[in-house]
Amino acid sequence: MDQSGAAPILELAGVGKQYGRKWALEAVDLVLHPGQIIGFVGPNGAGKTTLLKVIMGLIRPSRGNGSVVGQQLSPTSRVAPHVGIMLERPPFIEHLSGLRNLSALASIRNSIDTDDARRVMGQVGLDPDARRPVRTYSQGMRQRLAFAQAVMEDPPLLLLDEPTNGLDPHGIVQMRESIRSAAHNGTAVLLASHLLSEVEAICDEVILVESGKVIKRITRGSIAAMGKGTLRLVTNTDVQPSLIQGCDVRIVSRSGSVYTLETHMPTPDLVRSLVADGIDIEEIGPVGTTLEDVYLETLAYDAR
């Protein structure tokens, strides 16, 4: 149960998937409530797609259990939950128009009619009356159509794989708003992406994975907290450690006239101390930690 008392849409406990001797996914625990957006981030081959396929019910887990939209998941049973999916390379019937593609998929469950499909197409910025076949669509248009098919039947769980792939800046903003809007309406969203700034902007929580293992879980608030105590100082003074011995401050790095400092002092006190030590401050301010910083640090990547 979350704070509102709603039961989780997705609950995984120790879910793993083994191919031969290799574990593509190891002991993943995940709880996703209605309206929550969780990002799944990791390098290629980290196990993101495998996890999405387990949740979709396409593959059985080798171990662990859980529930997906009320259906029990275990190594002996494959689920067939009602989820909306958006794949990295959206598949469609290429010779049909966008509307006919949506209508064809909607006809399987028969839960919405053509008017609903038209409305959803309009919401994602596509013309439902356009008769051109999908094979003539740009990548951005395909992404929009893919999102439309994912949300058109109002699924309780959305699984999005690189949703902003190929979108122009306007499209990215629109997609971000659409995802937020879906979450606002109670849809739980699991988002896999390499675009860290987008994940950071949208998600309530981010899970870092590598080689099938969950390496770290980061909440929106924890990223902001990680930046506390780190300052960026711009000065023409040659700041030597001996010069700031009287301050509770450490020089982490220097690049020309730009210094990165670590301190436990309140910034106004630090500024006074530095000025008293003869340092001409041109600019000083907190260093904002981003998801990218955390990602690179956690997964031991060289930022360059």
Place this chain on the structure above:
Amino acid sequence: MWNRLIWLEVRRTVARRRYALLIAVNAAFALYAVLATRNSVYPGTIMTAPIAFAVSYVAVSLMPVVAPFALGDSLAADRVSGYLMLQLTRSVPRPLLASSRAVAAIISGVVAALVSAVPCLIAAYELYPPSGGDPTAAVAFLPGLLAQSPALYVLLMAALYGLAAGAVATCALAVGTFVRRPIAASMVAVFLLGTGLVIPVQWANPLERIMFASTWQATWTTPVSMTLYWGAIVALAIVVATARLTQMDDCS
């Protein structure tokens, strides 16, 4: 859900360019064959009897051979594209996938055959007026029908060819659960016909069944036996495809 899946596949198939091409080519060959038969009956005109025979032979065997390229490659193609995932995440049970596509292939095949028979129908009425056609031009199991009702004869023959085309396409669907290349799956018709060269039992020989017009004197060939034969092939293909889809850990 099963019937909705069937109609989804039928609508999808008939909207393909390949499907229109299948009908056009089949109609052209069939019409040519009718005209050739006419001219072989009346020597000295445009076509000679050997040419007419050759064209007829190609025409009757063409549709079941090429049909899988328009009707039977969807499972392999959807595995590659990921479209199968979109269907499965709409809570479609896997056993329904293969059977609905098989039925859709048969419906599409029969419709294609019937539509492409229309020019033959017109030609048949022109060449064989209601007073009666030439019974020697008919297959052995329907000697009187061509004479009595040319239109019904043409439609029945077209339906049988359509059924054969749908059945071969269903085999392509089953092959598509093993191979991810749509073209390779569609090539199953060639292999199926190839088995005809080694199967000694005439009634079980798909080559003989597909080219039943070449075995006009085969008394074992009747509309009912044709339907049962291709029905058994379809059932077998559905069982194989369903088992494979259910057993597959990943449908991509």
